Amino acid sequence: MQSFENFSNYISGNTENLSTEVVEAVLFRMKLNIPEWEKEQALSLYTALFGFFGKSLVDGDENTVPDELINWSKQNAAMQMTNNGKISEIVVRYPVTRDVLTEILTRISIELKLSIEENAFIIKRINNMLDVSLNETVFAFERFSDQFKEETQKELAKLSAPIVPVKDGIVVLPLVGDMNCYRLSHIIDHVIPKIAELNVDHVIADFSGIFTINEEVAQHLHQIGSTIGLMGIHFITTGLRPELAQAIVQRGINYEGDSFATVKQALESIK
Known part of the structure; x- marks a missing residue:
């Protein structure tokens, strides 16, 4: 259609001016002050978008969108995530x-x-993009x-159960924070094999650094103690506060090995 050809030629011949108009208008209406590099990125995007848009009105598929737009959208999300931004800060710009x-x-x-x-077709097309x-x-x-x-989660799991050698043949496994199933699975899959390698x-x-304990966590901890015991290693627990010990007893969990109030007492007990 001749009218779409004229429109396409106008858009294709004025991509940079139109891009500048869009960016400046959006920044003004939203009272935004963005870095110059981000502004240049937006100008580049809209220049590519207008170029594709003008061409697509004549010979393009109305259901397709430029790869540049999709890639820019993904990069925009990545940048927002990296800067600890919220997705809402991006979404509010679209209207x-x-x-x-x-x-x-x-x-x-x-x-x-x-x-x-x-005109309605053109507006529908840009809205689709x-x-x-x-x-x-x-x-x-x-x-x-x-x-x-x-x-x-992986980093926290590593920090929540470090292996601390204290004497020849003795290591301390301080359990820290909220011990969820992910962290406990990390101990079973990664920490225990390392303990075995240390001979x-x-x-x-x-346990003094654990905040709370539920039945599922208690079962995992029991599994850790049993596994270490089956490896022929003497398993000792320390730091079980009264409320944690009571919670374990109430859930019928039977821990193998000795138990002491502090790590110091446990070390003194080892001959």
Whole structure:
């Protein structure tokens, strides 16, 4: 259609000016002050977006979006995650951006004497791109968030049960913080094999740093003690506060090995 060709040629020939207009309008309306590099990134994105948009009106599939837009959306989510930002800080920009683009494209449609139906098609097309961009940004942010949480859990698991050699043949296993199933599984899968490699005779598991204990945690701890005992290593528990000890007894958990109030007492008991 000739009208779409004229519109396409106008858009393709004014990508940089239109990009600048969009970015400046969004920043002004939202009263945002962003770094210059982020502004340049946005200008580059909208330049590519307008170029693709103009071309797609004539010979493109109306259901496709430029790879640049999808990649930018993912990068935007990654940057927000890295800077400890919230996804809402990105999402709130989309309605304003949508309004600005609608106004600009409608103005151009009027200048080029497009029909109401043709203008409606153009607005629908740009909204489709924005919807895809928003979805890709949110999905990417969730993926990065899940990945970050998993990596954080792994680091916390390592810190929550370090192996501390104190004497020849003796190591202390201080259990720290909330011992959830993930951390306890880490101890069973990674810490116990390391203890076996150290060829020790005594393991002192210090519970003084544990906040709370439930039945599932108690069962895991029992499994840890039993596994160490089956390896021929003397298993000693210390630091079981009265409320923790009572919780263990109430849940019918029977710990193998000796128990002392402090690590110092446990060390003194080892001949």
